[in-house]
Amino acid sequence: MKDTKAAKEAARLREEINRHNHLYYVLDAPEITDAEFDRLMRRLEALEEEFPALLTPDSPTRRVGAAPLKEFGTVTHTLPMLSIFNASDREGGIKFDEGVKRFLKTDKPVEYAVEPKIDGLAVELVYEDGVFTNGSTRGDGYTGEDITSNLRTVKSIPLVLIGKNLPKRIEVRGEIFIPLKSFGDINKEREERNEPPFVNPRNAAAGSLRQLDPRVTAARPLDIFCYGVGTVEGKSFATHGKTLEYLKKLGLKVNPLVEVAKGIEGTLVYHRKLENMRDKLGYELDGTVIKVNSLKLQERLGVRTRSPRWALACKFPAKHGTTRVIGIEVGVGRTGALTPVAILEPVEVAGVTIERATLHNQDEVDRKDVREGDTVIVQRAGDVIPEVVSVVKDKRSGVEKPFKMPTECPVCSAKVERTGAIHFCTGGLSCPAQLKRTIRHFVTRKAMDIEGLGGKHIDRFVED
Numbered sequence: 001m002k003d004t005k006a007a008k009e010a011a012r013l014r015e016e017i018n019r020h021n022h023l024y025y026v027l028d029a030p031e032i033t034d035a036e037f038d039r040l041m042r043r044l045e046a047l048e049e050e051f052p053a054l055l056t057p058d059s060p061t062r063r064v065g066a067a068p069l070k071e072f073g074t075v076t077h078t079l080p081m082l083s084i085f086n087a088s089d090r091e092g093g094i095k096f097d098e099g100v101k102r103f104l105k106t107d108k109p110v111e112y113a114v115e116p117k118i119d120g121l122a123v124e125l126v127y128e129d130g131v132f133t134n135g136s137t138r139g140d141g142y143t144g145e146d147i148t149s150n151l152r153t154v155k156s157i158p159l160v161l162i163g164k165n166l167p168k169r170i171e172v173r174g175e176i177f178i179p180l181k182s183f184g185d186i187n188k189e190r191e192e193r194n195e196p197p198f199v200n201p202r203n204a205a206a207g208s209l210r211q212l213d214p215r216v217t218a219a220r221p222l223d224i225f226c227y228g229v230g231t232v233e234g235k236s237f238a239t240h241g242k243t244l245e246y247l248k249k250l251g252l253k254v255n256p257l258v259e260v261a262k263g264i265e266g267t268l269v270y271h272r273k274l275e276n277m278r279d280k281l282g283y284e285l286d287g288t289v290i291k292v293n294s295l296k297l298q299e300r301l302g303v304r305t306r307s308p309r310w311a312l313a314c315k316f317p318a319k320h321g322t323t324r325v326i327g328i329e330v331g332v333g334r335t336g337a338l339t340p341v342a343i344l345e346p347v348e349v350a351g352v353t354i355e356r357a358t359l360h361n362q363d364e365v366d367r368k369d370v371r372e373g374d375t376v377i378v379q380r381a382g383d384v385i386p387e388v389v390s391v392v393k394d395k396r397s398g399v400e401k402p403f404k405m406p407t408e409c410p411v412c413s414a415k416v417e418r419t420g421a422i423h424f425c426t427g428g429l430s431c432p433a434q435l436k437r438t439i440r441h442f443v444t445r446k447a448m449d450i451e452g453l454g455g456k457h458i459d460r461f462v463e464d
């Protein structure tokens with residue numbers, strides 16, 4: 001094939017792949033199957049291999065091309081990345097609104113943009129002439145770390161923006177997060193490899209982003225919601241809402257729940273609505289961000305030292321609860337790993353009743369010094385399995401019983417051995433617990449993909 005013909009085909013493929021990438025990862029509305037998408041990628045890869053001169057840094061095949069780093073460089077933000085003043089209740093919201101009106105010398109209702117406050121990590125993405133050139137963490141707000149290679153691996157971050165007459169330079173700000181489902185999957189895999197699980201999705205996202213090897217980041221299902229801009233050259237907006245509309249048009253991922261609300265009453269209605277949806281969204285959010293919608297008014301209001309006067313974060317109630325440990329049971333996993341689980345007096349935490357909480361392993365039990373009979377603080381960290389955060393030691397009466405891992409498997413009585421932080425049942429497949437879990441693993445979608453053979457059937461099968 002001639003170079004020019006190949007160049008044309010590569011350009012066409014890139015455009016098509018970028019379009020499908022946007023449809024799939026940003027709009028959640030794919031038009032082709034995964035297999036068809038793969039076929040396009042393979043074709044582009046083959047072309048680039050045959051004609052290396054065609055390779056461009058913004059090619060979709062380059063998402064995981066970079067070599068591991070020794071350390072991150074630093075990036076100075078052209079506009080500081082500020083934090084937001086927090087309020088924990090209705091009164092906080094009303095006080096904020098009164099402050100805004102006093103400052104603007106008005107008693108008319110103020111128009112606010114309202115949006116979910118995502119519990120992740122703030123990043124800045126720089127696009128020059130429509131091409132993603134640099135990405136950084138928030139750092140201390142003034143300088144952050146250069147994590148460009150890692151951000152390139154995030155599929156919902158476009159490497160090239162959509163449209164014509166793109167701004168010379170646009171700094172986009174957003175929050176990187178891990179969807180709850182993926183968080184659960186990552187932790188399951190980590191436990192199977194005897195690696196300590198991530199405490200919460202936020203930690204998992206942070207750990208993944210600050211990886212010196214982008215290939216590790218690429219394997220983590222990170223996602224982004226863009227919520228604002230830094231410096232923009234060659235484009236200006238009237239409102240925050242219009243700014244976000246524009247980001248969407250460029251192909252960036254903006255949270256679909258952004259709304260404009262009239263007066264503080266409107267924002268409080270939105271806040272309650274969001275709280276009711278909270279557990280169904282599939283990602284962690286810790287409240288509502290309220291921003292004065294007019295950028296002119298934002299400018300008039302200005303900033304304090306660390307936070308602007310035009311924004312407020314209204315937090316949801318914490319997902320913590322206090323209860324008592326009735327007992328500590330030991331579960332046996334697929335690889336034979338023993339996991340201590342606290343059996344709790346049922347307690348409601350942010351709308352969900354909790355009766356069990358994982359204690360991870362013996363070291364964790366010792367570190368937190370959790371004993372049977374203790375009063376404990378439990379937390380729902382987005383994960384399906386709640387965990388014990390700490391013990392209320394003041395509540396101890398002296399009869400509480402420290403926990404020790406059994407020396408025999410609680411299911412099959414085989415000997416228990418310790419490797420690193422984890423205790424194992426040595427029974428192998430003669431242990432019914434390990435056998436059941438192994439079969440379950442064998443039939444999962446990622447393995448043999450046997451439909452209709454669920455946990456209940458397998459348990460029954462093994463028991464019979």
Ligand code: IVH
Nearest residue numbers: 082083084115116117118121122175227289
């Ligand atoms: S706006 C000056 N919008 O919250 C306003 N921040 O405490 C700048 N965050 O560092 C931030 N969701 O990491 C904004 N929809 C949202 C957000 C959001 C999460 C985080 C962000 C920021 C922190 C501020």
